[in-house]
Amino acid sequence: MSLSADERDKILNAIATSDEAFVRHYYYYYSFLFYTGCRPSEAMALVWDDILSDYEFIKFNKAITGSVDGLRELK
Template identity: 40%
Template sequence: MFKYRSEKHGNTPIKVYELFERHIEYKRGKIANQTLDKYHGVLSNLKTYFRERYAGNLTESDCEKFKSWLSEKLAPITLKQYLSAIKTAWEWAIARKMVSENPWIEIVKQVPRGKVKKPQPFTAQEVQRIIQHFRTHPEYSYYADYAEFLLCTGCRIEEAIALTWGDVTEDCSQIWFGKAYNRGDLRKLRQVKRVLCH
């Protein structure tokens, strides 16, 4: 005979997706919008797969089956991120006595990180050809200086548009990239980059 546990938040059992929704609400305002979007992707999959299941009744076997189902739709690196987010939500819920156990811990360990492709930068000749193409294009020539700046500094668009004159030395010999726009939000970069201008 299989015995189900009934975990409760207050006097009401909490469903799988409700637990994750509450975790999202807790995180709102503390994480970047991009991460929030990813959490909503996780939530959508939890709703689709677990439907009305209660969080306290989940076993490792249930989580393993969910991982297998999800792995057919996601790349390994994204799968790892999704499962890690769920595991963290359960840890948060345990601290608030919504559930008593975390069945996701071993599941996350089973997923390999996946290989991240090494960047293949343009050669110096390719950079010059791209810039030249912009300069001579009848419609997009006004982007030439911007494209040259991006290609020569190696910065990302969201870093470039966050720049202010305070990020550039007086003689324009160095640029500091320490912030970026992410979906309309200005945020500090974890690692500040310095670029020497020639």
């Protein structure tokens, strides 16, 4: 199931206009996920070296996942 652009915008607007500051704090995080298609585990693994110098491309080449030993980076 995927969301329409209108549904996406309603979700982002609800986050941006929330009465709770801790919810508004996540607006840019969720915007990034929606507009790039990035998964949360991929976003957690991003480092500056994954962003090309012209800011035109981002390399999603790893993810952070949970394991029995704690958090683990997967390539």
